[in-house]
Amino acid sequence: MSDSISYLGLIEDDAIALDTAALELAALDHPDVDLAPYGETIEAIEERLSMAAETLSSESHATALSRVIGQEFGFSGDRESYDDPANADLIQVIDRRRGLPVSLSILYVGAARRMGWEAYALNSPGHVLVRIGGETEPVLADPFDGGAIVGVKRLAEVLAPALAPGIAVAPHHLQPMSNRAVLTRLLLNQATRAEASGDSVRAIELFDRITTIAPDNVQGWWELARLALGIGETERARQSLAAILEITRDPRVRERVAMVLGRIGNVG
Secondary structure (H helix, E strand, C coil), X not given: CCHHHHHHHCCCHHHCCHHHHHHHHHHCCCCXXXXXXXXXXXXXXXXXXXXXXXXXXXXHHHHHHHHHXXXXXXXXXXXXXXXXXXHHCHHHHHHHCEECHHHHHHHHHHHHHHCCCCEEEECCCCCCCEEECCCCCCEEEEHHHCCEECCHHHHHHHHHHHCCCCCCCCHHHHCECCHHHHHHHHHHHHHHHXXXXXCHHHHXXXXXXXXXXXXXXXXXXXXXXXXXXXXXXXXXXXXXXXXXXXXXXXXXXXXXXXXXXXXXXCCC
């Protein structure tokens, strides 16, 4: 694990620059890539936005983001190869101008915040959306669809595949994510795809990054322990389970961890 991202687990969530952090995470897989040109792309988007927003309204900001990022810079969702790991790697997203909803949302939220606008990636099921503006007059945008503004009807269509039949979109489906939660969701996309392809070593590497940037993420430590046991790394599994006991007081979680530690016993 590179020490270059360790600081992300130590600083306050609000101090995390979302787009910069995502580039630093991607750089772990591209050690020879110069990040300067990618930073220049982000700066160029900011420069164009400073000329594109006509008013102070949330709708104007959302429209400007769509026009600049979606149209001028050509970023949109990868509908042809959605599960390509490149879609969750911000370096490759910028190179290809294609990505997943979560990776593209990072560009939109990062750009908006650099302009001083209020913006959040939402923890919407199955498809990350972006909220521009505060709770009083929010505008929802879909970075995967070139930043198109999402109305009530379109919102139901976008989220329907991830909701149970007959379940309507509710406020809890549209809660803002913390910066760490966004980065964790980005890494989780890569980790689940790595495990699905049979690459447990790569999945462990990605969950290791999750627990580095979000050391209080119980699920990350649990998955790390599970995967480590799967490849016979018993001591690493013990350490991950011990980390859970350090960070949670939930009696159900602690009981579950204790049971697994008991089963491991002196194996390894």
